[in-house]
Amino acid sequence: MALLEAQDITKRFPGVVALGGASLRVEPGEVHALLGENGAGKSTLLKILSGAQGSDGGHLTFDAKPLRPDDTPSQRQKAGIVTIYQEFNLQPFLSVAENLYLGREPLRFGLIDHRQMRADARRILDDLGLSLDPDLEVSRLNVADQQMVEIARAMTLQAKLIIMDEPTAALSPREVDILHRIVGTLKARGIAVIYVTHRLKEVKAICDAYTVLRDGRFVASGQVSDVSIDDMVRLMIGRDVAFLKRPPRQVAPTPVLRIDGVSRRRGAHEARGTSLDNISFEVHAGEIVGLAGLVGAGRTDLARVLYGADRKDSGRIHLCGRALDIQSPAQALSAGIALVPEDRKQQGCFLDHSIRHNLSLSGLKSLSRPGGFVDEGAERRLVETFRQKLRIRMSSSEAAIGTLSGGNQQKVLLARCMALSPKVLIVDEPTRGIDVGAKADVHQVLFDMASEGMAVIVISSELPEVMAVSDRIIVFREGRITGTLEAADADEETLMALMATGSAPQAPNP
């Protein structure tokens, strides 16, 4: 008998049918991938399962009992459904053990029994093979360890089903391996997992079953071992998707951006060490330069310096032959340097404002008429152009950006920077949270921008993406450049070696 059965679930928002008949069946101890393109309805279905949102219709059965449609998240947790969102639900200034048992602390003579709580926490962490210190304050943990605390907390709640919404989006490859091992442990304990991801290789690696949603409806389900990655893409998008390769470039002889010996030490409140050590390279008009490296290698630090979010300690930056001393993002923007940051939630997304307003926000200067009035017609045309180019799924340009699915919000932020037509466009993890079909659209738009003469810098932790979109790849490791390769000559093995050890693998002796 299935652990969870969701049948014909419907959910409407004003002007949008988010779910028009979604179904999902999860067996006990099964890792089940929930797949679908951006806006297909995955997050909406997860919210309905976790009790964060009510449904308009359909039936839910869990552990052989019907679930009430108006259950709260804590009632669903009591039933055994625990959800781990991308923004964790932890108390940063409490310890790991306190977070695990928050609101359910063991008592002794009416007081919290800290010794018992620590011992219980240790047991749960050991059971998951985690060496985390139960006394450590959660604010001191990195994202991957905080996620582990969430999983351990689900264990203390006796979860029968754990829902994970894009759990590997912000993890390094090593951390992804640890998460996958722990998912294996959960499965071995008989706990089922619903796993939402756009990374289909992960689905092949750790999931047993899959369900595909398209336009809010059930499309297909089955065993992962019976389908290929291409089959899954076809089911999700309804067509084949080829990863585009960058066509031969037309590069101008003089550089647009010249970075000369830039160094920066991290401040006292940041992680230790030097963030940038004597970085020098050039980017020409019409060129796409990819920056490869592990998390913390210095790529985002460089982007922040170029964009004026952080100050460099030494070195020079020239834009179109003129020395620049950028002190703020506003200065960077007016000089012609735009950045699409890796974390859209922290930077620059006004969730309650309309898509039209968000898209044109930083381009207002070019859209305003004499007297300071905004040309709304021009704004609408701008939205329409990018809606088509990037296939942004939205009911109207007046809807709040917060009502778009995660991937579609990311597309609006990309479009916003592109609409500025900067001289230098820096994109940090441009396709995080973006489905495989839309990825190809984003790449095409980057190619178009370069063809129009922009100098483009792409930071991505996905090597196939860096290799497909770049003309040239620069590898960062611990704040230094360890190699520069023409993309045509680059292979994953060489890039990985430069990223991890700083030197290219030795060719085997003949």
Ligand SMILES: Nc1ncnc2c1ncn2[C@@H]1O[C@H](COP(=O)(O)OP(=O)(O)OP(=O)(O)O)[C@@H](O)[C@H]1O
């Ligand atoms: N609060 C809301 N108000 C209006 N529309 C909404 C709201 N929440 C979701 N939607 C709409 O419902 C549809 C499904 O969105 P959902 O977030 O479930 O997609 P998703 O499959 O999770 O996409 P992604 O892969 O981009 O995260 C989208 O068209 C979205 O704009």
